[in-house]
Amino acid sequence: MAVVWLVVLTLFSSQEIFASYRDCSNIGNIRNCDECIRCAGHWCNDPNENRRCTKERFDDWCPGQQETLTYQQEVTEPGQHFKPKFMLRNIRSGADDSVTIDFKSTSNNPKIDVVFNTTQNNLSPDSSIKCENGECHTTIDVLTDTDFCDAKGHTSEFFNIKLKVDNIAEEAVMKFHVPCACACSEKVEIQSPTCNGRGNFTCGTCTCSGDWTGTFCDIPICHKKRGDVPCTDSTRSDVECSGNGVCSACDECVCFTDRIGSQYFDKDNYCADICTITNDCDDCFKNPMPGRCDLCHFPLIHKPFNQSLLQEKDDFNRNVWVACNDTLDGCFFEYVAMRDANDDTYYMVTKSCNPVEEKQVVGGGVNLTLPLVLCAVVAVVALAAAGGYAAWRARPPALPLADPLYQNIGAEDCTGENPLYKPPTSCFKNPTYGKW
Numbered sequence: 467m468a469v470v471w472l473v474v475l476t477l478f479s480s481q482e483i484f485a486s487y488r489d490c491s492n493i494g495n496i497r498n499c500d501e502c503i504r505c506a507g508h509w510c511n512d513p514n515e516n517r518r519c520t521k522e523r524f525d526d527w528c529p530g531q532q533e534t535l536t537y538q539q540e541v542t543e544p545g546q547h548f549k550p551k552f553m554l555r556n557i558r559s560g561a562d563d564s565v566t567i568d569f570k571s572t573s574n575n576p577k578i579d580v581v582f583n584t585t586q587n588n589l590s591p592d593s594s595i596k597c598e599n600g601e602c603h604t605t606i607d608v609l610t611d612t613d614f615c616d617a618k619g620h621t622s623e624f625f626n627i628k629l630k631v632d633n634i635a636e637e638a639v640m641k642f643h644v645p646c647a648c649a650c651s652e653k654v655e656i657q658s659p660t661c662n663g664r665g666n667f668t669c670g671t672c673t674c675s676g677d678w679t680g681t682f683c684d685i686p687i688c689h690k691k692r693g694d695v696p697c698t699d700s701t702r703s704d705v706e707c708s709g710n711g712v713c714s715a716c717d718e719c720v721c722f723t724d725r726i727g728s729q730y731f732d733k734d735n736y737c738a739d740i741c742t743i744t745n746d747c748d749d750c751f752k753n754p755m756p757g758r759c760d761l762c763h764f765p766l767i768h769k770p771f772n773q774s775l776l777q778e779k780d781d782f783n784r785n786v787w788v789a790c791n792d793t794l795d796g797c798f799f800e801y802v803a804m805r806d807a808n809d810d811t812y813y814m815v816t817k818s819c820n821p822v823e824e825k826q827v828v829g830g831g832v833n834l835t836l837p838l839v840l841c842a843v844v845a846v847v848a849l850a851a852a853g854g855y856a857a858w859r860a861r862p863p864a865l866p867l868a869d870p871l872y873q874n875i876g877a878e879d880c881t882g883e884n885p886l887y888k889p890p891t892s893c894f895k896n897p898t899y900g901k902w
């Protein structure tokens with residue numbers, strides 16, 4: 467007559483912390499060897515393999531680069547009473563196993579005690595005992611859940627099951643080894659060339675640092691996009707960035723910092739330099755009174771020429787004044803310009819095409835027009851400025867005229883809206899205006 471008991475195991479864990487639920491439903495998306503094997507997957511160390519982590523090993527999958535798990539030598543030792551008395555087995559995360567321990571017993575219902583401990587998270591072994599004619603067989607079924615391995619588990623983790631039977635001094639111990647991490651995880655190449663020097667490489671995977679992502683940390687994470695014309699073509703980038711910068715991976719102009727006048731390069735306006743910006747307000751040069759010029763869309767102030775100011779240096783020992791030139795109605799002239807901390811731009815004409823006129827203007831005031839007329843003038847000037855800007859964009863030095871791509875840029879610029887060159891939408895009466 468067979469007697470079958472189901473034994474409720476006395477469970478205790480060597481760790482107080484229980485794993486938070488591990489989601490292994492999307493194993494194909496796992497990009498970490500340790501997490502892959504904890505989810506009962508197989509891992510590929512080839513970064514170019516699409517299926518890095520997979521439940522099944524297809525024939526053509528990851529040739530030569532599959533990560534093999536670290537297993538321990540399996541052992542089975544019989545004892546005086548128990549067969550076996552000691553056992554070491556390997557079991558994968560997410561796998562099941564079953565062991566049977568045989569012993570002799572005079573009783574058909576011996577009292578047994580099964581104790582369990584683990585270096586990781588809990589698992590639920592199930593055991594049953596069957597005795598007949600003095601021969602007992604204890605079967606222990608173990609199933610390591612995919613939550614068995616802790617997030618910080620190592621390549622060798624264990625759980626032990628100890629069997630004690632009343633009146634038998636001997637103990638049967640079954641030791642299960644569970645690889646909870648990949649051996650490759652222990653080899654980390656810091657700032658690896660494989661990751662373009664932007665991340666650590668381990669198990670064929672880059673862990674990118676900074677604002678980089680992608681398999682080889684080759685895709686920038688961009689926080690801000692330039693508003694209007696994207697500079698995506700590296701062959702055009704220095705044209706798009708006014709020749710004063712390069713088009714960065716994030717599609718933004720990064721202005722040079724080591725050029726003459728680079729302190730004035732406008733990052734938000736294709737690295738436009740101070741001369742280019744100031745030349746837009748050429749109507750100011752036609753009315754060269756000292757002081758603020760109201761015919762410009764930004765604060766532009768005309769200073770009488772003072773030779774000694776040209777020696778001024780900033781904190782970085784750069785010349786404060788930058789030499790510029792322009793041609794207006796066929797007349798070539800030179801000036802120097804600077805921008806102060808308040809974003810006010812100053813200029814001094816150094817060589818006028820009409821020195822007589824320049825002197826006259828400095829000497830006396832010029833009677834300008836009524837505010838109403840000014841409105842019209844401002845609008846016209848703004849349009850002229852936009853046109854001038856487009857014209858500058860097509861200026862000879864940076865212009866590969868034969869390049870149809872370049873001509874396309876010009877076309878885009880003409881239709882695109884550049885916030886800095888927006889014509890004013892309202893007119894106002896300037897109280898200082900009448901005093902000139």
Ligand SMILES: *[C@@H]1O[C@H](CO)[C@@H](O)[C@H](O)[C@H]1NC(C)=O
Binds near residue numbers: 584627628
């Ligand atoms: C776990 O059980 C094994 C086998 O009985 C024992 O050798 C070991 O000391 C136990 N570990 C802990 C932490 O209780």
Ligand SMILES: *[C@@H]1O[C@H](CO)[C@@H](O)[C@H](O)[C@H]1NC(C)=O
Binds near residue numbers: 772773774775
């Ligand atoms: C020219 O600039 C220097 C230095 O700022 C100043 O001392 C001098 O008075 C200026 N000269 C004139 C004529 O304004």
Ligand SMILES: *[C@@H]1O[C@H](CO)[C@@H](O)[C@H](O)[C@H]1NC(C)=O
Binds near residue numbers: 741789790791
């Ligand atoms: C005029 O300015 C441009 C751009 O700054 C410069 O390359 C050129 O040499 C200047 N021309 C003269 C005659 O100074």
